[in-house]
Amino acid sequence: MDFRPTEEQTLLRRTVREFAETEIRPHVREWDEDQKFSPELMPKLAALGLLGIQYPEEYGGAGMSALDYCICLEELARVDPGIALSVAAHNGLCSAHLFRFGSEAQKQQFLVPLARGEKLGAWGLTESTSGSDAASMRTTATRTGECWVLNGSKTFITHGRISDVMVVMAVTDRAAGRKGVSAFVVERGTPGLAAGKKEDKLGMRASDTSEVLFDNCRIPADAMVGAEGQGFVNTMEVLEAGRIGIAPLAVGLAQGAYEAALRYARDRKSFGKPIASFQAIQWKLADAATKIEAARLLTYQAAFLKGRGQRTTLESSMAKLYASEIAVKVADDCVQIHGGYGFVKDYPAEKYFRDVKLTTIGEGTSEIQRLVIARQLLSA
Numbered sequence: 001m002d003f004r005p006t007e008e009q010t011l012l013r014r015t016v017r018e019f020a021e022t023e024i025r026p027h028v029r030e031w032d033e034d035q036k037f038s039p040e041l042m043p044k045l046a047a048l049g050l051l052g053i054q055y056p057e058e059y060g061g062a063g064m065s066a067l068d069y070c071i072c073l074e075e076l077a078r079v080d081p082g083i084a085l086s087v088a089a090h091n092g093l094c095s096a097h098l099f100r101f102g103s104e105a106q107k108q109q110f111l112v113p114l115a116r117g118e119k120l121g122a123w124g125l126t127e128s129t130s131g132s133d134a135a136s137m138r139t140t141a142t143r144t145g146e147c148w149v150l151n152g153s154k155t156f157i158t159h160g161r162i163s164d165v166m167v168v169m170a171v172t173d174r175a176a177g178r179k180g181v182s183a184f185v186v187e188r189g190t191p192g193l194a195a196g197k198k199e200d201k202l203g204m205r206a207s208d209t210s211e212v213l214f215d216n217c218r219i220p221a222d223a224m225v226g227a228e229g230q231g232f233v234n235t236m237e238v239l240e241a242g243r244i245g246i247a248p249l250a251v252g253l254a255q256g257a258y259e260a261a262l263r264y265a266r267d268r269k270s271f272g273k274p275i276a277s278f279q280a281i282q283w284k285l286a287d288a289a290t291k292i293e294a295a296r297l298l299t300y301q302a303a304f305l306k307g308r309g310q311r312t313t314l315e316s317s318m319a320k321l322y323a324s325e326i327a328v329k330v331a332d333d334c335v336q337i338h339g340g341y342g343f344v345k346d347y348p349a350e351k352y353f354r355d356v357k358l359t360t361i362g363e364g365t366s367e368i369q370r371l372v373i374a375r376q377l378l379s380a
């Protein structure tokens with residue numbers, strides 16, 4: 001495997017970095033305080049192809065590779081992890097589900113405007129009583145004549161209140177357990193679909209998260225995505241690829257935190273010297289740089305294999321687990337290196353520290369990644 005970037009990938013990284021520096025960096029504090037995904041960013045992200053990164057051009061996408069997808073998310077997360085989370089949920093969950101399992105008609109109707117960035121996507125799996133144990137969901141879809149009727153609610157949904165299109169999982173046959181879950185595509189404005197509570201979050205506040213409510217929400221029979229009863233199995237496949245979105249997000253976040261720490265360590269003087277001259281600080285920086293590089297390589301390996309069309313259950317979980325856990329450590333050390341200034345909002349350290357925690361929770365907690373990894377090891 002050769003992970004040296006091609007000329008196109010170097011250019012891609014530079015382009016997304018410049019975009020993030022000019023269009024996102026000046027608003028990071030404001031969006032964090034306002035706690036909302038900024039709608040004016042949508043056309044700008046779309047113009048760079050960042051809302052349809054890995055989808056073919058015939059579906060309105062930018063036709064980039066799985067590795068390119070990682071580069072884009074790293075560069076967004078380096079500046080604002082919340083924006084990277086929104087881009088990852090739109091691309092890697094909602095659009096990915098439609099691309100992998102949707103009919104041609106669903107791709108034309110929903111994926112094309114999502115990939116062009118004309119519409120914003122959401123993906124609803126989690127419920128208030130079922131997160132890690134997603135198969136025990138309570139939301140139902142009941143067939144009545146030519147319609148499916150959705151009842152229930154979803155919790156912690158990225159873009160839940162503001163999406164135009166949502167892929168939602170619901171029970172179609174309770175007795176069949178995991179094989180009784182199906183996926184559906186629902187459009188904003190459908191009667192019976194309503195936004196629930198907007199979450200007031202610790203971090204990732206530039207990304208909108210809310211509850212979604214279904215009260216006798218009638219959707220057409222052809223709104224089912226994939227085969228009946230395959231919704232949960234398909235969801236596991238979507239998440240396997242989705243984790244190669246959270247992993248680069250964590251790598252990019254760690255990179256941003258590390259760079260902030262390095263900058264501060266060079267500037268800040270203590271006992272008459274820059275704190276970067278103290279071995280205690282140098283070791284933190286050396287450990288951070290080494291761990292980030294290792295996490296990046298695990299992430300690129302998973303993306304490389306995914307790009308070859310392979311299943312990557314083991315590699316995706318290893319990359320997501322490792323990248324998120326080292327990112328938590330790097331963000332912690334970034335605050336420590338900033339001392340008291342790491343605790344106040346004038347410096348970026350405290351925001352990385354708040355944002356990073358989501359990476360060990362979303363798209364499967366660290367405990368669930370270890371469970372997936374162990375199952376793979378034991379079944380080999």
Ligand SMILES: Cc1cc2nc3c(=O)[nH]c(=O)nc-3n(C[C@H](O)[C@H](O)[C@H](O)COP(=O)(O)OP(=O)(O)OC[C@H]3O[C@@H](n4cnc5c(N)ncnc54)[C@H](O)[C@@H]3O)c2cc1C
Pocket residue numbers: 089122123124125126128129130131132133155156157158159201204209358361362363364365366367368371
């Ligand atoms: C900002 C944000 C955005 C999100 N976006 C989305 C989205 O767009 N769509 C969506 O569907 N969901 C989304 N989620 C939900 C997220 O995927 C879940 O929060 C996550 O899967 C964990 O589920 P839970 O919160 O119910 O925790 P629980 O499953 O209740 O877990 C609680 C604790 O128990 C541990 N645990 C649970 N089961 C086991 C086990 N078998 N072995 C060991 N430990 C276990 C967990 O690891 C965790 O530490 C989002 C969450 C957040 C915070």
